[in-house]
Amino acid sequence: MSSQATDDRTRGYDVIVVGAGIVGAACARALAQTGRTVAIVDRADAVSGTSSHGEGNLLVSDKGPGPELVLAQHARRRWATLSAELRDESGPDFPGIEFEAKGGVVVATTAAGADPLKTFAASQRDAGVVAREISTAEALDLEPALNPAITAAIHYPEDAQVQPVIAAEAMLRSARSAGAVMRMRTTVTGGIVRAGTLTGIHTDHGDLHGDVIVNAAGPWAAGLSTALGARIDVRPRRGMVLVTTRMPHRVFHKVYDGDYFGATQSADAALQTSSVIESTQGGTVLIGSSREQVGFDDHLRVEVLRELAGKAMRVFPFLANASIMRTYGGFRPYVPDHLPVIGPDPRMPGLWHATGHEGAGIGLSVSTADIITALIDGHPTPVDATPFRVDRAAVLGEEAA
Structure with a gap:
């Protein structure tokens, strides 16, 4: 010994x-x-x-009024200073954590999804979240490659990202x-x-x-x-992500469709998918998001990837021509409430x-x-x-x- x-x-x-x-x-x-x-x-x-x-999401946009949102608002304030603290503590030879206060854009891609998205954003504003309802033209100014057929859009400037x-x-x-x-x-x-x-x-x-x-x-x-x-x-709740090859930046915010909040809050063990798209500083694009309760089964499921890709192309049509470099999955720690x-x-x-x-x-x-x-x-x-x-x-x- x-x-x-x-x-x-x-x-x-x-x-x-x-x-x-x-x-x-x-x-x-x-x-x-x-x-x-x-x-x-x-x-x-x-x-x-x-x-x-x-x-690496640091989000307030996906949380409704309540204790988790309060926790996320505190966390978002802390990350603004934590990135500098870690840089000072780690020294110049350690890579930066890629903290990026890029903001988020949440869109509805159907007529039925527009009013629920606006109502949800209004409830968040009442809880202190900066959630700005914007026109399609304003959304396209923020994200020029966005599908112009979107039916509603909310800008969340407080959303951010790190390299986890x-x-x-x-x-x-x-x-x-x-x-x-x-x-x-x-x-x-x-x-x-x-x-x-x-x-x-x-x-x-x-x-x-x-x-x-x-x-x-x-x-x-x-x-x-x-x-x-x-x-x-x-309980483990599995998720999968697609990663494109490197490309010129065409996604400038955390962008996802309004179905994402419903998927995060669902108690259904069956597959839930929604489009969540963002670029990394390395030039790749990350495409999610899926949720399903399958224990610790980590087998590749092509049908999940197909759903992710299909929904992502409805938000950013240019992704139809993107090449996928890899895919990965992991398990989130899920509690029923x-x-x-x-x-x-x-x-x-x-x-x-x-x-x-x-x-x-x-x-x-x-x-x-x-x-x-x-x-x-x-x-x-x-x-x-x-x-x-x-x-x-x-x-x-x-x-x-």
Whole structure:
């Protein structure tokens, strides 16, 4: 046994974060910067799960009035400064996180979809979102390649984007600079419970002891929480994305059709698709979005890709001539009431959760970390954390019945 492994077994950490995706990275960074000793554990490599299969969305446009929108508004304000913080902390040799306050344009492509889109935008304006109804001519000024046959358009200047893998890696680098240690390719096999309190984890590389264990395992959070003695109902919801070859920029905002919000809020396990299109700084175009509950089945499904491509061409006809370079899929952490799970587990003292963000985890990661840190410190949270509590029926599942 190595001296490092022996050290891990004999000493404890203030916090053990399980999950090295962007939510776990954000939590580890925030907690390490308070002076706490932090260990980050993941069964695979860092940022190799859900965070590596997303588009990097920082959106307010897809959230209706309510707690998730409030969380997203706080997160959007934080990302504006976080990008500069990470640049300073990472140094000139580390790539930028590609934070881009590009804004979003949401369109309706059918007559039936126009009024619902306008009504939804009006409700968001009442909640403080900048949602500007624009004419077709104004939409074409913003996006000249847009289908001129659209029936309604809303401009959301607050929407933004980052490169999610680089952003998560930058947060992990920041956490390590503050003293955090990483234990990758380390599988949690159970919890160490003493007098009814979780005081550490058993892993396939030995035991780790900690005062606080944060479950940031994304779509795998249900399995981890079960192993730690307090299951939460987080399910994998699969999504797929098409990636074009590089081309001159012809998509300048986050652009999607109004069906996207309905797909995100649907509880249907069957396939839901809508057109979501945006360019990257590298010149590729990302085309989504699909949602379906198929467990952890990662087989390629051509019918899903066909639907994505067909709907995207209705928004941007020029994509009919685009070449697809690759496609990828991933699993979002889905909770039936569509709200993340953030905070302590009252059934198992010592266990905390930071998961369940579904497709919004990239954007909401920083606010989740702020809430977790404030709660552990005993300080007021930046937004009301009550709606995200663990002991709600949608999270406890059958146990709450």
